[in-house]
Structures are given as structure tokens and as C-alpha cells.
Amino acid sequence: KNQVEQSPQSLIILEGKNCTLQCNYTVSPFSNLRWYKQDTGRGPVSLTIMTFSENTKSNGRYTATLDADTKQSSLHITASQLSDSASYICVVSDRGSTLGRLYFGRGTQLTVWP
Amino acid sequence: EADIYQTPRYLVIGTGKKITLECSQTMGHDKMYWYQQDPGMELHLIHYSYGVNSTEKGDLSSESTVSRIRTEHFPLTLESARPSHTSQYLCASSDQGKNTGELFFGEGSRLTVL
Numbered sequence: 243k244n245q246v247e248q249s250p251q252s253l254i255i256l257e258g259k260n261c262t263l264q265c266n267y268t269v270s271p272f273s274n275l276r277w278y279k280q281d282t283g284r285g286p287v288s289l290t291i292m293t294f295s296e297n298t299k300s301n302g303r304y305t306a307t308l309d310a311d312t313k314q315s316s317l318h319i320t321a322s323q324l325s326d327s328a329s330y331i332c333v334v335s336d337r338g339s340t341l342g343r344l345y346f347g348r349g350t351q352l353t354v355w356p
Numbered sequence: 357e358a359d360i361y362q363t364p365r366y367l368v369i370g371t372g373k374k375i376t377l378e379c380s381q382t383m384g385h386d387k388m389y390w391y392q393q394d395p396g397m398e399l400h401l402i403h404y405s406y407g408v409n410s411t412e413k414g415d416l417s418s419e420s421t422v423s424r425i426r427t428e429h430f431p432l433t434l435e436s437a438r439p440s441h442t443s444q445y446l447c448a449s450s451d452q453g454k455n456t457g458e459l460f461f462g463e464g465s466r467l468t469v470l
Contacts, residue, residue, distance in 0.1 A: 331399075
């Protein structure tokens with residue numbers, strides 16, 4: 243069973259609107275959580291990285307939140323643009339090894355329409 | 357922008373052929389990884405390396421092999437390709453010295469085996 247669940251699986255919004263993507267995880271122990279953006283046919287690119295003590299982190303129009311108690315994270319996109327159309331992947335790292343094993347969600351496919 | 361490069365970007369080959377997917381990074385990262393990604397599914401780790409002469413198998417059973425003779429180079433080889441190997445292959449690297457271990461991905465190699 244995947245230890246990182248993302249919702250919704252896909253989302254369509256109009257340009258200029260806001261949206262929020264969800265990530266729930268069961269990974270334990272917890273080291274950090276990352277959100278990646280993956281354009282079609284490209285490799286994922288990091289948006290934010292959050293550790294246990296961080297609740298909110300922003301990167302331009304992207305704001306990630308983390309609730310380590312409930313093991314939930316969200317990625318809020320403000321004033322969406324056509325270029326935001328992509329898959330957004332949540333990745334959680336544990337502290338179980340020096341390598342810091344990574345657990346990937348299946349991603350939320352966001353489509354922004356003009 | 358990440359300095360990690362994959363070639364070829366696209367490859368269509370027949371069953372039984374031997375192929376090598378190339379991956380190079382110029383960031384001096386010790387850790388390198390190969391992931392397999394199918395549409396709508398999470399990334400699966402197939403190989404990783406801590407550094408030169410270090411290679412390990414990942415979570416997903418794979419018939420491919422890797423080598424790490426130089427820090428910057430981490431090629432993946434399939435001795436005899438089959439249609440089940442059709443997938444997107446993503447190479448990544450990370451800085452072992454940083455606790456967050458952010459991954460930098462290449463653009464991917466999309467392999468189709470007929």
C-alpha cells in the first residue's frame with residue numbers, strides 16, 4: 243500500500259483561479275516532505291521542501307503547508323497560470339536510514355484552462 | 357536549472373536488443389538514482405549509488421544493471437529489452453552532504469520496446 247496518498251487525482255481549473263492539492267502520508271519516522279512539479283515529458287522539479295518543524299513555506303505563487311500531527315500537507319496555488327498545468331508530486335522522506343528513503347505519491351494532474 | 361542530462365530522450369527498439377540509457381551530472385553529487393515511471397503511477401526506485409564503485413538495487417525488481425565508474429556518470433543498461441520494459445526512466449542526483457537531500461532530475465528517457 244502506498245504510504246503517500248494524493249488527492250484529487252486530477253483537477254481542471256480556469257486561469258486566474260486558486261486551487262489546493264492534498265497529500266496524506268503514513269510514513270514514519272518522518273524527515274521531510276517535498277512537493278515537485280513535473281511538466282509533461284519532463285523530469286520533476288522541486289517546489290518546496292518542509293521539515294518537521296515547518297508549518298508553511300512559500301515559493302512565489304506556491305504555498306505549502308504541513309501538519310506533522312495529522313500527517314497532512316497541502317499545496318496551494320494562487321492566481322493560476324496556463325504554465326501551472328503539470329503533475330504535482332508529493333514526496334516524503336523517512337529517517338530510517340542514512341539514505342533517507344523516499345516515498346512518492348502518484349501525483350495530481352492539474353490542467354489550467356484559459 | 358539542474359545540470360543533469362539524460363540521453364536519449366526517446367528510444368524505440370525491437371525485442372531482444374541491448375540498450376544503454378546515459379545519465380550525467382555536473383554538480384559533483386555523490387548520490388545518483390534511476391527511477392521508473394509509468395503514467396499515473398508513482399516513481400519506483402530501480403537503482404541507486406552512494407558514489408564511485410557503489411551500486412545498489414532499489415525497491416522495484418529490474419532486469420537492468422548500472423555502473424558508477426565516475427562520479428558524474430551513471431548509465432543504465434538492459435541486456436535484452438522486452439515490451440514490459442516500455443516506460444519512462446528518470447535519472448536523479450542529490451548532494452549527500454545536505455540533510456534535505458533534494459533530488460535533481462534529468463528530463464527522462466522514454467523507452468518503447470516493440
